[in-house]
Amino acid sequence: MSLKSVAARIFAWHVARKTAKWVREPHRTQDKVFRDLISTAAATEFGRDHKFSEIKNHADFVARVPIRDYEDLKPYVERSVAGEPDILWPGKPLYFAKTSGTTSGAKYIPITGPSIKYQVEASRDAILHYIHETGNSAFVDRKMIFLQGSPELAEKNGIKLGRLSGISAHYVPDYLQKNRLPSWETNCIEDWETKVNAIVEETQNEDMAVIAGIPSWVQMYFERLQQKTGKKVGELFKNFQLFIYGGVNYEPYRAKFEDLIGRRVDSIELFPASEGFFAYQDSQQEKGLLLLLNSGIFYEFVRADEFFDENPRRLLLKDVELGVNYVMIISTNAGLWAYNLGDTVQFISLTPYRVVVSGRIAHFISAFGEHVIAKEVEQAMQDAVAASNAQVNEFTVAPQITPETGELPYHEWLIEFSREPSDMEKFREVLDQSLQQQNSYYFDLIEGKVLQPLRISSIREGGFRDYMKSIGKLGGQNKVQRLYNDRSAADDILRFRAEA
Numbered sequence: 376m377s378l379k380s381v382a383a384r385i386f387a388w389h390v391a392r393k394t395a396k397w398v399r400e401p402h403r404t405q406d407k408v409f410r411d412l413i414s415t416a417a418a419t420e421f422g423r424d425h426k427f428s429e430i431k432n433h434a435d436f437v438a439r440v441p442i443r444d445y446e447d448l449k450p451y452v453e454r455s456v457a458g459e460p461d462i463l464w465p466g467k468p469l470y471f472a473k474t475s476g477t478t479s480g481a482k483y484i485p486i487t488g489p490s491i492k493y494q495v496e497a498s499r500d501a502i503l504h505y506i507h508e509t510g511n512s513a514f515v516d517r518k519m520i521f522l523q524g525s526p527e528l529a530e531k532n533g534i535k536l537g538r539l540s541g542i543s544a545h546y547v548p549d550y551l552q553k554n555r556l557p558s559w560e561t562n563c564i565e566d567w568e569t570k571v572n573a574i575v576e577e578t579q580n581e582d583m584a585v586i587a588g589i590p591s592w593v594q595m596y597f598e599r600l601q602q603k604t605g606k607k608v609g610e611l612f613k614n615f616q617l618f619i620y621g622g623v624n625y626e627p628y629r630a631k632f633e634d635l636i637g638r639r640v641d642s643i644e645l646f647p648a649s650e651g652f653f654a655y656q657d658s659q660q661e662k663g664l665l666l667l668l669n670s671g672i673f674y675e676f677v678r679a680d681e682f683f684d685e686n687p688r689r690l691l692l693k694d695v696e697l698g699v700n701y702v703m704i705i706s707t708n709a710g711l712w713a714y715n716l717g718d719t720v721q722f723i724s725l726t727p728y729r730v731v732v733s734g735r736i737a738h739f740i741s742a743f744g745e746h747v748i749a750k751e752v753e754q755a756m757q758d759a760v761a762a763s764n765a766q767v768n769e770f771t772v773a774p775q776i777t778p779e780t781g782e783l784p785y786h787e788w789l790i791e792f793s794r795e796p797s798d799m800e801k802f803r804e805v806l807d808q809s810l811q812q813q814n815s816y817y818f819d820l821i822e823g824k825v826l827q828p829l830r831i832s833s834i835r836e837g838g839f840r841d842y843m844k845s846i847g848k849l850g851g852q853n854k855v856q857r858l859y860n861d862r863s864a865a866d867d868i869l870r871f872r873a874e875a
């Protein structure tokens with residue numbers, strides 16, 4: 376065992392011990408974070424406008440600071456982007472993470488010194504918890520790859536801006552730099568397909584042990600490796616043992632990944648975003664992600680079925696329940712206040728607080744009152760794959776409200792198979808039954824003959840990739856949206872339909 380490997384185990388023990396300390400006192404930890412955030416930002420423009428100096432408790436905060444999304448916070452952000460200090464957080468942000476906005480073009484998410492510190496620590500600690508639990512630290516001596524956006528940063532009024540993954544690339548610790556791939560030059564390639572081909576060239580003969588990225592784009596890398604070498608990924612990289620991912624649920628991809636790799640490997644799930652790093656998988660034995668309560672983020676939760684009410688209740692950790700779909704509201708040391716992240720979560724443990732990401736509050740199907748969420752369709756797909764010999768590359772679901780004359784409406788599942796099920800009808804039935812079992816509203820609509828059972832439209836291999844390329848969202852942190860409440864994307868995706 377190398378000195379680096381031994382040091383990693385010792386460091387992992389210290390980090391696990393530190394985590395256990397705040398895990399034992401979750402409510403006290405969150406109260407301290409809340410008070411620190413309010414006192415630190417009291418003299419900012421936002422703090423003065425919302426009378427932070429008069430806030431003594433959560434009720435005061437709720438009374439003074441309404442829930443906002445990016446559009447609501449935009450006037451403050453624009454002043455920060457213009458270079459004004461002390462707007463949302465003391466001083467100026469170190470960075471802006473530039474992301475695509477939904478209604479007003481680019482979004483600029485502020486990242487401060489304290490917030491990037493916690494982002495980097497959370498990424499590190501997820502791996503260290505894995506080392507502490509499994510005792511496996513040999514991979515620290517081998518090569519690692521992080522599929523991410525370009526680390527090249529632009530500048531606006533003295534503040535650097537770029538994609539979050541590109542910003543994070545500047546914080547890889549020195550002791551990992553010599554193990555890290557791809558090269559800086561390759562990482563800076565903007566065109567995703569060109570970049571993946573270059574990464575294949577750089578890595579195919581290396582001793583890769585850790586591979587990280589969004590599953591759909593890592594899958595593309597694996598497929599290119601197999602095409603180039605004619606070997607399974609696990610055969611090519613004999614010491615590949617850890618896959619780190621975030622952004623989407625891995626389970627619908629797992630069967631395809633294990634086929635590409637040729638064996639099962641351990642995985643660590645992360646829950647990062649430009650707005651903060653919220654949770655990570657701290658155990659291979661427990662389900663769900665440990666909610667990070669000691670990372671400069673104060674959390675509130677609103678039941679998804681109440682979110683669009685005029686005054687929805689904003690719950691603290693002590694008030695949440697298992698299995699309820701909550702919209703997660705955050706206040707952070709980057710200057711986001713009562714900010715609607717858009718993600719929904721469900722708690723699967725209250726001791727400690729562990730969550731699963733259930734979807735997006737804006738991404739659901741309720742064209743007929745069924746309110747189907749991402750977690751439900753992903754579980755249904757997992758059940759259907761498990762009951763068949765199918766392998767799925769990608770999928771999305773949308774309602775068909777106006778089918779052919781005389782037909783009932785239905786949910787259309789657009790699925791790209793890498794291996795179609797031998798019995799497509801059985802696959803469809805398992806999908807539909809699983810969704811009915813999970814969602815009583817959907818069950819009632821099927822039983823009441825308001826909807827007919829779901830239908831499947833097969834998309835040709837590479838079809839979703841071609842669709843993402845056609846809308847300028849191939850690679851990086853972009854993901855296929857799992858659910859649509861209309862036909863805004865489905866009809867475009869159907870252009871890449873498989874031959875009948």
